[in-house]
Every structure is written in C-alpha cells, then in structure tokens.
Amino acid sequence: MAASLASYIALPGTTGEAMEHWHDVFGGELQIMRYGDVPPMEGMPFTPDPQAVAHATLVLPGGTIAGGDAMEDGNDYNVRGSAYSLLYTTDTADEARGLIAKLVDGGGEVGMPFERAPWGGWYGQVFDRFGVMWSFSTDND
Known part of the structure; x- marks a missing residue:
C-alpha cells in the first residue's frame, strides 16, 4: 500500500452521525465500525459503549477523513473554536x-x-x- 495522509477527528459521541452527514454532503465511500462489531480487546483501559464508533473512514475524491468517538477520559476537547479546519x-x-x-x-x-x-x-x-x-x-x- 502506498503512503497516504488522512485527517482524523474524534467527536464527543457524534462521529457516526457526522460521518453519515458528510457522506450525504460529499459522497464517497463510508465505512463505520462500532465497538459492538469487534471482538473484545484484552487490556482495553475502558469499557466502550457497543454503539460508540471505534473507527470510521470516509474516502472522498482527493482525500480521506477518519475518526472515532472520543472516550470519556476527563478531557474536554473543544471542536469549534480550535485552531484547525x-x-x-x-x-x-x-x-x-x-x-x-x-x-x-x-x-x-x-x-x-x-x-x-x-x-x-x-x-x-x-x-x-x-x-x-x-x-x-x-x-x-
């Protein structure tokens, strides 16, 4: 596989909804894997909600957006107002x-x-x- 670069974003429990919305807007190929779709992983430091997004990718013309739901680890990540787009x-x-x-x-x-x-x-x-x-x-x- 050739090297590639993708944007990765972790949203507070809304990654699946966001990826589906972006798929509706931009088209492309969407894949969403939820924690309930994968076998339990040994050593996992938390017990994820089975409906939470473990990993998602949206392949668009010219690039890829990947992401997953942010886990509740005490960090409050600000989506809007941060220094990215x-x-x-x-x-x-x-x-x-x-x-x-x-x-x-x-x-x-x-x-x-x-x-x-x-x-x-x-x-x-x-x-x-x-x-x-x-x-x-x-x-x-």
Missing part, C-alpha cells in the same frame, strides 16, 4: 458553493463568506452542525 479544494467555485449550501442546510453556519480571495482564487468557511470548520478553496470560477 478541514480544507476542501474544489474544481470550481460553483462546486464549493453547492457543498457549502449542503452543510448550511444540514444545520451549519457560514463562518466566512465564500468570496474572491486576495491571492486571486476563491475561499470561504462554514461550521457544520457538529462544530467542525470546513474551509473551501478553488482557483477556478
């Missing part, structure tokens, strides 16, 4: 506008309007209903 580069501005509209229609909100950028391309941001910031970019009209 998922950058999705499209072939055209209209394609980006369509994806942004689907995320907004699915309960998200625009963080930065999709407009001409100082470097000459197009750029904008939207927060989906899970608090994940999606940045969209294209060099083409």
Whole structure:
C-alpha cells in the first residue's frame, strides 16, 4: 500500500452521525465500525459503549477523513473554536458553493463568506452542525 495522509477527528459521541452527514454532503465511500462489531480487546483501559464508533473512514475524491468517538477520559476537547479546519479544494467555485449550501442546510453556519480571495482564487468557511470548520478553496470560477 502506498503512503497516504488522512485527517482524523474524534467527536464527543457524534462521529457516526457526522460521518453519515458528510457522506450525504460529499459522497464517497463510508465505512463505520462500532465497538459492538469487534471482538473484545484484552487490556482495553475502558469499557466502550457497543454503539460508540471505534473507527470510521470516509474516502472522498482527493482525500480521506477518519475518526472515532472520543472516550470519556476527563478531557474536554473543544471542536469549534480550535485552531484547525478541514480544507476542501474544489474544481470550481460553483462546486464549493453547492457543498457549502449542503452543510448550511444540514444545520451549519457560514463562518466566512465564500468570496474572491486576495491571492486571486476563491475561499470561504462554514461550521457544520457538529462544530467542525470546513474551509473551501478553488482557483477556478
């Protein structure tokens, strides 16, 4: 297998719902494995909910998003307002506008309007209903 790089995100019990939503928005190939689908693992430091997502992947044109449900370990990870986003580069501005509209229609909100950028391309941001910031970019009209 060739080397590859994927974004990995752990959401607070909503990874399955988020992955299904992103699959509806972006298409691609989705696989979700829940803890109840795998045999018990020796040495596991916690007892996971059988419905919690152990691992999920969404393979999109141009990349992969992977993730799982965050376990209750006392850490409170902030999804929205953290210093990251998922950058999705499209072939055209209209394609980006369509994806942004689907995320907004699915309960998200625009963080930065999709407009001409100082470097000459197009750029904008939207927060989906899970608090994940999606940045969209294209060099083409």
